[in-house]
Amino acid sequence: xxxxxxxxxxxxxxxxxxxxxxxxxxxxxxxxxxxxxxxxxxxxxxxxxxxxxxxxxxxxxxxxxxxxxxxxxxxxxxxxxxxxxxxxxxxxxxxxxxxxxxxxxxxxxxxxxxxxxxxxxxxxxxxxxxxxxxxxxxxxxxxxxxxxxxxxxxxxxxxxxxxxxxxxxxxxxxxxxxxxxxxxxxxxxxxxxxxxxxxxxxxxxxxxxxxxxxxxxxxxxxxxxxxxxxxxxxxxxxxxxxxxxxxxx
Numbered sequence: 001x002x003x004x005x006x007x008x009x010x011x012x013x014x015x016x017x018x019x020x021x022x023x024x025x026x027x028x029x030x031x032x033x034x035x036x037x038x039x040x041x042x043x044x045x046x047x048x049x050x051x052x053x054x055x056x057x058x059x060x061x062x063x064x065x066x067x068x069x070x071x072x073x074x075x076x077x078x079x080x081x082x083x084x085x086x087x088x089x090x091x092x093x094x095x096x097x098x099x100x101x102x103x104x105x106x107x108x109x110x111x112x113x114x115x116x117x118x119x120x121x122x123x124x125x126x127x128x129x130x131x132x133x134x135x136x137x138x139x140x141x142x143x144x145x146x147x148x149x150x151x152x153x154x155x156x157x158x159x160x161x162x163x164x165x166x167x168x169x170x171x172x173x174x175x176x177x178x179x180x181x182x183x184x185x186x187x188x189x190x191x192x193x194x195x196x197x198x199x200x201x202x203x204x205x206x207x208x209x210x211x212x213x214x215x216x217x218x219x220x221x222x223x224x225x226x227x228x229x230x231x232x233x234x235x236x237x238x239x240x241x242x243x244x245x246x247x248x249x
Contacts, residue, residue, distance in 0.1 A: 027068030032162035032211035044111025075204025091122035108137030147229035154214030163213025172223030186211035
């Protein structure tokens with residue numbers, strides 16, 4: 001069921017114990033020279049809507065929360081953001097009413113890397129406040145990393161930023177929003193021996209024009225296959241979350 005299209009009465013009638021709340025979150029931020037600032041929100045919405053379509057009788061899909069923790073993108077402009085601690089609190093307050101209403105199963109589906117730490121902390125806070133419920137979440141690309149890597153032709157096999165994966169998905173979903181003439185690869189400047197080290201630095205110090213990766217390898221057909229692979233991986237996970245036996249508080 002889609003929350004935004006439903007009446008309050010229809011939502012109240014749902015089985016509180018068996019319905020999985022899917023909460024897509026993303027961002028509105030610069031996406032290099034060729035992608036729109038709403039890219040992350042467009043992509044996570046496309047994934048979440050297809051998962052809901054496959055499990056409409058077991059899921060309640062919330063509207064995309066599009067404002068993310070994006071301060072590291074500010075050097076390139078075109079970015080709206082909240083602070084990390086603000087986003088944590090917003091996510092707790094976003095899901096708390098549904099927890100108080102009796103819903104028991106929650107999954108945050110993230111579409112922006114800068115949200116990772118805030119949503120993890122938010123889920124820990126929610127679990128402490130509402131024990132006995134299912135508090136889960138992941139970035140969609142982490143749940144489908146193997147098939148996505150297999151579909152990448154460029155040197156980078158994971159999601160970066162305005163990269164081969166995001167650009168392919170946008171070429172498939174919203175080609176009219178992609179400035180093809182402006183597509184340019186932006187290889188990482190991080191030394192190989194530091195690749196696995198978390199490095200807190202803004203995009204102005206880590207990229208040339210606001211991308212991370214190789215969008216020059218992107219294509220719409222690849223985007224079609226990538227989206228199908230993501231949904232194929234996430235749909236059974238969502239079904240498992242809807243069926244999982246919950247431990248008592």
